[in-house]
Amino acid sequence: MTTYTNYKLIERGDGWTEVCFDQPDSKANVFTEAALRELGQVAQELSEKRDLKGVIFTSGKSDIFIAGADLSLIKGLDTIDKAIEGCTFGQQVIHRISLLPCETVAAINGACLGGGFELSLACKKRLVSDGKQVKIGLPEVQLGILPGFGGSVRLPRLAPLPTALDLILTGKQVDGVRAYKMGIADALLPQQDFNERALTWAKANQGKPGRRVHTFMTQMMEKFPLRGYVFSQARKTVMKSTKGNYPAPLKILELLAEIHGMKIEEALKREARAFSVLAVTQISKRLIELFQLSESVKKTNGVGPEVKAKPVERAAVLGAGVMGGGIAWAFANKEIPTRMKDITWEAVGLGLQQAGENFGFALKRKKLTKNQFMGKMGHISGTLDYSGFRSCDVVVEAVVENMDVKKKVLAEVERNVADDCVLASNTSSLSITEMQSVLKRPEKLAGFHFFNPVSRMPLIEVIAGAKSSPETVATLFELAKKLGKTPIVVKDGPGFLVNRLLLPYMNEALFLFLEGVSVDRIDRVMLEFGMPMGPLRLVDEVGIDTASKVAKILNNAFGARAEACPISESIVKSGRLGRKNGKGFYVYEDGKHVAIDDTVVQLVPNRTNRSVNLTDLELVQRMTYAMVNEAALAVQEGVVKTPGEVDLAMIMGTGFPPFRGGLLRYADSESPKKIVDTLEKFAAAGAGERLRPSAALKEVARRGFFY
Numbered sequence: 001m002t003t004y005t006n007y008k009l010i011e012r013g014d015g016w017t018e019v020c021f022d023q024p025d026s027k028a029n030v031f032t033e034a035a036l037r038e039l040g041q042v043a044q045e046l047s048e049k050r051d052l053k054g055v056i057f058t059s060g061k062s063d064i065f066i067a068g069a070d071l072s073l074i075k076g077l078d079t080i081d082k083a084i085e086g087c088t089f090g091q092q093v094i095h096r097i098s099l100l101p102c103e104t105v106a107a108i109n110g111a112c113l114g115g116g117f118e119l120s121l122a123c124k125k126r127l128v129s130d131g132k133q134v135k136i137g138l139p140e141v142q143l144g145i146l147p148g149f150g151g152s153v154r155l156p157r158l159a160p161l162p163t164a165l166d167l168i169l170t171g172k173q174v175d176g177v178r179a180y181k182m183g184i185a186d187a188l189l190p191q192q193d194f195n196e197r198a199l200t201w202a203k204a205n206q207g208k209p210g211r212r213v214h215t216f217m218t219q220m221m222e223k224f225p226l227r228g229y230v231f232s233q234a235r236k237t238v239m240k241s242t243k244g245n246y247p248a249p250l251k252i253l254e255l256l257a258e259i260h261g262m263k264i265e266e267a268l269k270r271e272a273r274a275f276s277v278l279a280v281t282q283i284s285k286r287l288i289e290l291f292q293l294s295e296s297v298k299k300t301n302g303v304g305p306e307v308k309a310k311p312v313e314r315a316a317v318l319g320a321g322v323m324g325g326g327i328a329w330a331f332a333n334k335e336i337p338t339r340m341k342d343i344t345w346e347a348v349g350l351g352l353q354q355a356g357e358n359f360g361f362a363l364k365r366k367k368l369t370k371n372q373f374m375g376k377m378g379h380i381s382g383t384l385d386y387s388g389f390r391s392c393d394v395v396v397e398a399v400v401e402n403m404d405v406k407k408k409v410l411a412e413v414e415r416n417v418a419d420d421c422v423l424a425s426n427t428s429s430l431s432i433t434e435m436q437s438v439l440k441r442p443e444k445l446a447g448f449h450f451f452n453p454v455s456r457m458p459l460i461e462v463i464a465g466a467k468s469s470p471e472t473v474a475t476l477f478e479l480a481k482k483l484g485k486t487p488i489v490v491k492d493g494p495g496f497l498v499n500r501l502l503l504p505y506m507n508e509a510l511f512l513f514l515e516g517v518s519v520d521r522i523d524r525v526m527l528e529f530g531m532p533m534g535p536l537r538l539v540d541e542v543g544i545d546t547a548s549k550v551a552k553i554l555n556n557a558f559g560a561r562a563e564a565c566p567i568s569e570s571i572v573k574s575g576r577l578g579r580k581n582g583k584g585f586y587v588y589e590d591g592k593h594v595a596i597d598d599t600v601v602q603l604v605p606n607r608t609n610r611s612v613n614l615t616d617l618e619l620v621q622r623m624t625y626a627m628v629n630e631a632a633l634a635v636q637e638g639v640v641k642t643p644g645e646v647d648l649a650m651i652m653g654t655g656f657p658p659f660r661g662g663l664l665r666y667a668d669s670e671s672p673k674k675i676v677d678t679l680e681k682f683a684a685a686g687a688g689e690r691l692r693p694s695a696a697l698k699e700v701a702r703r704g705f706f707y
């Protein structure tokens with residue numbers, strides 16, 4: 001038997017060979033070019049073996065089967081021909097496995113993603129473990145491409161069409177139990193001694209047909225005209241969620257419709273072509289870069305390897321409001337026992353209700369059983385005093401946004417916790433450094449800024465105050481990761497990073513409204529740009545009063561360039577606070593926006609017509625370039641270290657369209673020089689200092705680009 005670098009071939013008796021993928025010097029198994037080439041050689045050797053009865057593919061890693069293909073290979077594809085060549089190479093290696101005349105089984109006991117899942121689809125059977133580490137899926141669509149090693153061809157032939165579409169179009173990952181239920185696995189086995197159990201099962205079921213879960217209904221769906229209906233519904237769903245901004249899901253639908261019933265070799269050729277068209281697009285390059293960026297965050301602690309984070313096993317939250325309830329949910333969801341303190345039982349009850357709603361949502365979607373729901377809720381206990389705080393590793397304050405209240409509360413907390421307890425403030429605009437001034441152990445405090453709603457927004461800004469110790473920052477950074485969030489470390493300062501950039505955007509939308517542009521047009525152009533909601537609906541969502549308050553804070557800090565639009569104050573005075581009281585730029589029913597409120601115009605008597613003749617493009621430029629201008633300053637001041645962090649933060653914290661690669665990738669694609677010129681034009685046309693290009697942006701334009 002040949003010796004390979006990445007694979008161990010082990011004789012397992014009865015004519016069976018185990019192929020164990022164990023990439024050297026790596027925690028994961030990834031299909032690099034070398035690993036794929038070797039797999040081709042393995043397939044060749046196996047095909048020449050006489051009396052071979054079966055092959056079982058296993059992994060030498062504890063929680064990964066195969067994590068997918070090496071993304072740098074895909075990122076480097078710059079022509080369609082190169083992409084077809086690379087894709088075909090991978091397809092052929094995997095196709096050779098599918099042609100082995102013996103039984104072939106994938107024993108999946110860890111992450112089995114992308115190319116890894118495609119290899120398993122080329123096997124005759126797939127066995128999955130019930131371990132938590134099992135994640136099976138085809139995440140290619142999230143990277144702007146499609147499964148190109150035969151996955152787009154083989155999955156729809158194995159699983160019912162709706163299941164295949166669901167997995168390929170969303171990139172979702174499922175555990176072993178779910179995979180078995182969906183019909184993409186032949187058996188579900190306990191994770192203990194999994195490889196041995198899998199081998200025994202494989203031998204016992206050798207030669208028997210694989211499991212299929214097609215029901216009468218799913219069989220009907222394979223037939224015309226129901227099949228066409230399934231595709232048209234899927235297309236509608238894709239268009240609704242992507243607004244046509246992402247070519248991959250549409251290409252996937254086109255490909256799957258085209259290759260139905262086609263001979264596999266021809267179908268693979270079409271798959272390679274479709275993959276290649278997508279792989280060379282800028283959108284795919286940007287999505288891959290973002291993925292790599294967020295993965296690289298997972299490998300750091302936000303400070304440096306020499307700093308040790310304190311493990312967090314118990315937590316407390318102060319303030320059981322909108323955010324406190326959400327934060328307690330985030331802790332409990334990761335099995336961290338949490339004390340939640342407020343000043344009245346009524347408030348504590350509301351916080352528990354808030355957390356319960358989030359778990360209830362998972363219960364409704366069958367992501368939690370009733371027992372699990374009870375177990376998770378059991379992690380949160382309410383209190384009006386500090387009992388239980390001494391054993392907490394971390395306390396997050398989420399009381400009202402008022403410096404005096406926060407100082408008082410934090411000083412009180414400090415007296416009621418252990419000396420090594422980390423304190424965190426969820427403030428969205430107040431200075432962490434100032435809060436530190438009232439503490440005996442200021443080094444233990446840092447900002448920990450969640451975004452609303454906590455259950456859906458993946459970003460947390462970890463704000464280092466002037467006296468925050470590296471251990472405190474690292475502890476909160478690691479905690480954010482434990483909560484399943486993406487942390488970025490930002491310097492203390494008005495609005496930190498995300499609100500500092502988002503405010504000029506909302507402010508500019510308010511100015512456009514003051515200058516005669518309709519709510520409908522302002523929000524529509526930004527929705528078309530790809531934002532998840534229009535800026536005026538966002539103002540409603542944040543609260544018109546809150547937005548106005550933060551705008552004033554930034555105005556005080558930054559002066560004329562952050563001139564706050566005066567209209568929000570008068571709108572608030574009339575009793576409109578946005579969604580929270582059902583009255584804003586929109587009309588709300590049961591908390592949902594139902595229509596634009598035309599009467600809001602009457603609250604702004606000094607409205608002009610100055611901007612009504614701006615084109616849609618100019619409207620977008622006014623709002624987005626305002627953010628770019630401020631971002632240039634934030635990067636120059638070192639609020640974050642790299643443009644990549646700005647992009648990650650804006651996507652994760654505001655929903656800035658990922659297909660644009662983030663705010664500063666978008667700025668680069670527009671050209672910073674053009675942005676400077678356009679801002680000069682806006683400034684001269686009446687916006688003045690507010691839109692005057694900053695020296696920092698001009699410097700970027702002189703240099704060329706942000707990246």
Ligand SMILES: NC(=O)c1ccc[n+]([C@@H]2O[C@H](COP(=O)([O-])OP(=O)(O)OC[C@H]3O[C@@H](n4cnc5c(N)ncnc54)[C@H](O)[C@@H]3O)[C@@H](O)[C@H]2O)c1
Nearest residue numbers: 319320321322323324342343347398399400401427428452
């Ligand atoms: N709402 C958002 O969108 C959002 C987003 C990010 C950050 N934040 C920040 O989170 C914090 C809380 O905001 P929120 O929207 O949840 O406010 P909220 O008004 O919904 O809740 C605040 C809670 O704090 C309680 N509280 C007041 N004084 C207290 C004390 N001494 N001890 C214990 N509890 C006390 C109040 O009773 C109330 O239940 C603020 O600093 C805010 O800036 C809010």
